[in-house]
Every structure is written in structure tokens, then in C-alpha cells.
Amino acid sequence: MDQFTLNLLFVGASFALYIGIAIWARAGSTSEFYAAGRGVHPVTNGMATAADWMSAASFISMAGLIAFTGYDNSSFLMGWTGGYVLLALLLAPYLRKFGKFTVSEFIGDRFYSPTARLVAVICLLVASITYVIGQMQGVGIAFGRFLEIDAFWGLLIGSCVVFAYAVFGGMKGVTYTQVAQYCVLITAYTIPAVFISLQLTGNPIPALGLFGDHTASGEPLLTKLNQIVTDLGFAEYTAAHGSTINMVLFTLSLMIGTAGLPHVIMRFFTVPRVADARWSAGWTLVFIALLYLTAPAVGAMARLNISELMWPNGTDGEAVSVEQIETDPEYGWMATWQKTGLLGWEDKNGDGKIQYYNDANADLQARAAENGWEGNELTNFNRDILVLANPEIASLPGWVIGLVAAGGLAAALSTAAGLLLAISSAVSHDLLKGQLTPDMSEKSELMAARISMAAAIVVAVLLGLNPPGFAAQTVALAFGLAAASIFPALMMGIFSTRINNTGAVSGMLAGLLVTLLYIFLHKGWFFIPDTNAFTDDNPLLGPVKSTSFGAIGAAVNFAVAYVVSGMTKETPQEIKDLVQSVRIPRGAGTAVEGH
Amino acid sequence: MSQDDGPNNAYWQANLRLIYISLAIWALVSFGFGIVLRPMLSGIALGGADIGFWFAQQGSILVFLALIFFYAWRMNRLDREHGVDED
Structure with missing residues (x-):
């Protein structure tokens, strides 16, 4: 059987599985559509959240970025995992206790203001749509590559598949589909890494092999790698080269952005109890860590393999x-x-x-x-x-290559589906039912959710055909915006009773706008080429690149909210009582419809 | 984070204390050992690199995991001690 047929077989079989699960778990009520009837076990929820969270960026892109820069790109590893500590300690249990369906509902109720809810919806939509564009780009390229068709057709096929299970399944379908996707993607990521680690270090666990000895030379793997890359004139793999301040801010932005992304936070509404929300964040990180601990090994070992292939007789x-x-x-x-x-x-x-x-x-x-x-x-x-090329570089069998193809697609599709769900609930639940047509029936709300999902796919496909920049740039914008707008509002809503409606709205708007401004100044206005005043090689604020600005935007949000709240009317007593009740688990019932 | 005299003040203060400690460790292993303090730890070798490199690429992730599970376990106990648990 040739490689093309093998790829088709693996990709086709995995898709049949996802769609089968989506049909089996079709959502009947709005509650099931958004939050899976809250019957999801923390471990299951953790696995689904991990699939939701790990996108094409984690699966396809991250190890490659680490391989060619080494230590300096450790920010991705720490940033995309450290955010879960913030989620588990500062947000997840309280949002579950609050017991509503969406992030903007919490912001609207806590800050007793429809304006606050509207601003939150706008922040969510901007962050999610920009993120989904990047995912659809990834879907298109991966489909095109493995089916050996043009990326345009890859994108169309991919979007039809995402549409099928996200629209008809809702959260319940997505949850179980994502459990299946997690299993596919983690197997696909780990198996080639184990083979390669055995070849190079004799250790079957890649994460340990990274710090083990290189079998062929007897030296530690990283020493060998440093020696080879410096012989060829490249920067030492394990050394730091960039600005420390920028690295700290970039890591922090990724962490805060993780804790502010609506499709991740929404996941913690789907566990049965407050205590489960705490465990669920931990389980999510367990499943993410399985890939993230392997990723630096994949990067370093691939770099070594490529260098040795190019210099089969040694670097001299x-x-x-x-x-x-x-x-x-x-x-x-x-x-x-x-x-x-x-x-x-x-x-x-x-x-x-x-x-x-x-x-x-x-x-x-x-x-x-x-x-x-x-x-x-x-x-x-x-x-x-x-x-994607790693199994071929290491001359692994054809079925491993087919498996990696299925895994890469699983990563991109699962994230796209989760983002679409966040978008559809923001439009139908928060915007339509919450603001415009409050007396909408449950049935028409569900219909509106499906239509907005379809509309979001169309927008994402159109923008994915003609993207504003590289996927990494769009993803960086999504993270920066989530970090600067959503996370501070949620955290202040729980940990402070002083922050009032005016303070929260001013804070969110200030954080959002200053971050957008900084990104546009460096990447061009609305990403139109050559409209940028600065570049990331020579940024406006010293070493701070536009990708690292989210942390500063968040600080602006906090500061503005505190100052404005201090100057305006105090939070009413019933809201202070609401904050007190959110802080204790007792009395957490099932979610209620609210607007 | 403000001081609020709510009905569950002792519980909330205990929770805040736990959060402060956990976040201090969170920052120490990632921003500290992994980035800013790395030059000071460069003497401690580990598998062809130094301990700071390990913290940046793997160590901090393991500590994050331990922190979340510790927090969940400790909080679920605090809930019961202060009588604010769900059951």
C-alpha cells in the first residue's frame, strides 16, 4: 500500500469516528448544546479541554519553533501550560459556582450592566474569530498536504467536517468527539517521538531522553547538539540570546491569554460540581503536559537528526x-x-x-x-x-506517517470546533437572547446558535483563504486580546467588590484598545501590509514585541478599572452579596437560564 | 485584592493565603528559575544543560501540575473545615 492510501485510510477512519460520535451524542436542549448537561466527569472533561486547547499551533508548529531556536522559545512551553495555574486558582471554581453558561453572562451580571456584557461579547468575538482563522488555515494546509490536493479544497473539505459535528452536535457531541481526538493526537505525537528517542538515546521516554546520553557519541544529547549547531555557526541551543524582559512579558502574555480564552473557560462550566472544576483544570494540564513534555525532545532530536543528515561525515x-x-x-x-x-x-x-x-x-x-x-x-x-516530516526524517514506517497526518488534523479541527461553539453561544445567547430579543424561545435560540456557527465558519474560510498574515501572527493577536480584556475583568469580578460597572467597562475597553493599537502599529492597520509604523525587530517600547504586549494591556486594564471605580459610585449591596456567594462552593446547583 | 468582611471571611482569607503561596511558587519556577535567575543557577548541570534550561522546558510544567492538584486537594478540605462544601 502506498503512502497516499495509508494517509487516506488513517485520516478517513479517524473522521468516521468523530462524526459517528457527534451523531450519537446529538444535543436536544440549549443546556446540552452549550454545556453537555453538566454530566461530564472531570477526567473526561480534562481530556476534551486538552484537545480543545491544543491546536495546530501546539501540534504542528511548536516543536519546530523550539528546534530552530532552542531555549529562547521555552516561552511557549511555560506560557501555554502556566495559564492553567491561573485558571484553576483564580477563575474556574468561581465561574462554575456562578452557574451560568457563558463568560459574558458572568461579566454582565457581576458588573450589573448590559454594556459590560456587550463589551465582553465583542472581546470574545474578536479573540475567537481571529484564532479560528489561524486554525482554518492550518486545517487547509494539513488537508491539502495529506490528501495531495490544493490547500483551497483542503480548507473547504475541512470546514464541512467542522460544520458537521460542531453544528449538529453542540457541546455534548464536541466533548466526546474531542475525547476521541485527544486520543488520536497524543498517540500520533508520542509514537514517532518514542521511536526517535530510542534511536538516539536508547531511552523509550522522549522527555527523559532529552536529558540523557546520545548513544552514538556517548556524550549528553544536549552537549552533542550544542557542539554540532555551533560548529555550523548557529547559536548555541541551550543558551539565552534574546531580551530577558521580552521573554518574561511574552511568557506572561501567553499565560494570561490562556486563562482568558473563552472556549477554554467555558469548559469549566460543564463539570457537575465546584470541586470538580478545580480537579478538572488539573486533569486538563495532565493531558496537555503529556504532549508538552515531549515537544522539547521532539524539537532537539529533530534538529540533531537534520544536522547529521546534512553532514553525514561529521561537521568537519x-x-x-x-x-x-x-x-x-x-x-x-x-x-x-x-x-x-x-x-x-x-x-x-x-x-x-x-x-x-x-x-x-x-x-x-x-x-x-x-x-x-x-x-x-x-x-x-x-x-x-x-x-509532520519528523517520522519521515527518522525513516519510520508508513503507518506512523499516516497516524501523524490524522493527529495533526485532529488538533486543528478540535480547536476550530471549540472556538465555533464559543462564537455561536456569544451571538445567540449573549447578543440575541441577552440583549436584542430576550423573549426568544429555546428552539429559536438553538437555531440561532447553529446559524451563527455556520456564519462564523464562512467568515473564517473567507479570511482563511486570504489571511491577514501568518497563522502565528493571528494567534498572537487572539492571545493578546484575551489577556488584555477578558482575564482582568473576570479576576477583578471575583476578587474585588470595589470594581463597579463603569470601572470594569473602562478597564476592558482600555486594555482591548491599547493592545489592538500596539499590534496594529507593528503588524499594520488591520494587517494591511506596509501600514505599520514599527517592526518587531525594533519595537516602539524598547524590547517589547507586539506578541508580548498582552501582559501590559492587562496591567492597563487593572489600573484603569481601579482608578475609575474609585472615582465613581460604589458597587450596590446585592452585587457584593453575589460576589460573596460566588466565593463559596455551597449552594452550587445546576446552571440556570439567564440573561 | 481587597479585604472583605463577608460571612465567610476566615474561609476566604485562608483561600487567599493559599493562592498567594501557590502563585509565588508558580512565578519562582517559571519566571525565576526558568528565565531571570537562570544565570545564577548555571553552575548546576543537568544532562548536558543546566537546571534553568530544565525548568524552562520541563520542570516548570511539572511544578504547575503539582500546584494545581495540591490547591484542589487543600481547598476541598478547607471547604469542609469551614462548612461551605457542596454536600
């Missing part, structure tokens, strides 16, 4: 020959990926060999001159192909 020997790349089956993956335009090489000096080194490094100029090298000849290596 001869480089790999063009002939070997074209004929040796061990290098077959290079020709496969070259077709996608994401990998490229060019024999610049015509010596029949491909020299891969850092031609910008002055230390290598002498060696280059002596050997007649005319620049780095591995001219293009897109970071996003690393995880």
Missing part, C-alpha cells in the same frame, strides 16, 4: 551530496516536501554537495572561503513542516 567532513539526496531512500522526505515549496536547497557553488551552515556568522567565513562555499545551500526549511 564532507557535506551530503546532491546525488545522495536524490537517490538515497533515507533522504526521500526531502523530495516529498520540496514539492510543497516549504523545503528547498540549491547547489550554489556547483560542487555537487549541499552545505548547510549559518552564512551570516563571521566565524565560518574563513572555513567557507577555504572550501569554496558560497552561502548556505539548504535555502528553505519551514518550521511548520518539522513535526
